[in-house]
Amino acid sequence: MLVLSRKVGESVMIGDQIELIVLGTEGDTVKLGIIAPQEQRILRKEIHLAIKEANKEASDSVAKIGDLSKFMKKNI
Incomplete structure (x- = not known):
């Protein structure tokens, strides 16, 4: 893990296209701004x-349905 200290207004670059900017702090909360290409998905x-x-749950359900279908074909 890389640990950096930044002040409000300072930023960090991730690769050439993603910039993470410290916008401010309020108590124990840090406000971050992210500049990235629109096609880059950014999620908490x-x-x-x-x-x-x-x-994973959906995939497991599909696998179970497939197993049930195979079972039914063998036993019909």
Whole structure:
């Protein structure tokens, strides 16, 4: 993990196209601005993890339906 200290108004570059800017702080909250190409998907981590979990559950459900279909074909 890379740990950096930045002041309000300072930024960090991620590659050549993504800039992360410290906009301000309020108590223990940091406000960040992100400049990135429009096609770059940017999500809060908790949203990213929720989507990953939902996709896994959907994939597992499809696999179970496939298994059930194979079982039914063999037993009909």
